[in-house]
Amino acid sequence: MPVTRSQDHGPGDHVNTESPEEKVPPNRPPYYYPDKPPGEPKLHGACYCKAVKFDIDRTEPLSSKFCHCRVCQKLHGAPYQWASIIPKDSLHFTEGHDNLQFYRTTENERAYCPPHKVLCKKCGSPIMDEGRNMLLLFPSLINFENNEQIKTWRTSGDACHIFYAQRVVDIHDGLDKWSKHKGESDKMDESEPTPHGRE
């Protein structure tokens, strides 16, 4: 799921880069930012083809969510999306700036204009949803070293499942299950029979 609900579930705001001449990707986090050296890398990640590599200077996200909405199913070619919220300046691309592709789902266009999706141009791996203030990184790209790290990224903060009513697979992990948006929809019992249908 994206940082703001508007990205994938409704019309998004148009927030252009600061000037039409601005370089894309821009000279600010999480891209190239010479004025603020990145912190000590704690984790490393890469896309499938390794054309795009990044470091993360924190050991856990602020929160994580698993989105089962139809948009995420299609865009990821997967039963659901796993995304973790992190500040923009905690991620630093170390390779492949030129291989980044930006895609606006609401406009169906390739453009740098957050909120948008960031992908590898070569292999097509989705890397993150970039919001205006935060990143929703897809932790599947992190090169985790042990199961404890995976559990941390899976359960940090108020980790939960959203749009669970649109699921195609049941998840019994004890995390909260919301039928739609977190806190604004019905909480679902993960043991209740699955509809495995479409809303």
Ligand SMILES: [Zn+2]
């Ligand atoms: Zn790639």
Ligand SMILES: [Zn+2]
């Ligand atoms: Zn979604």
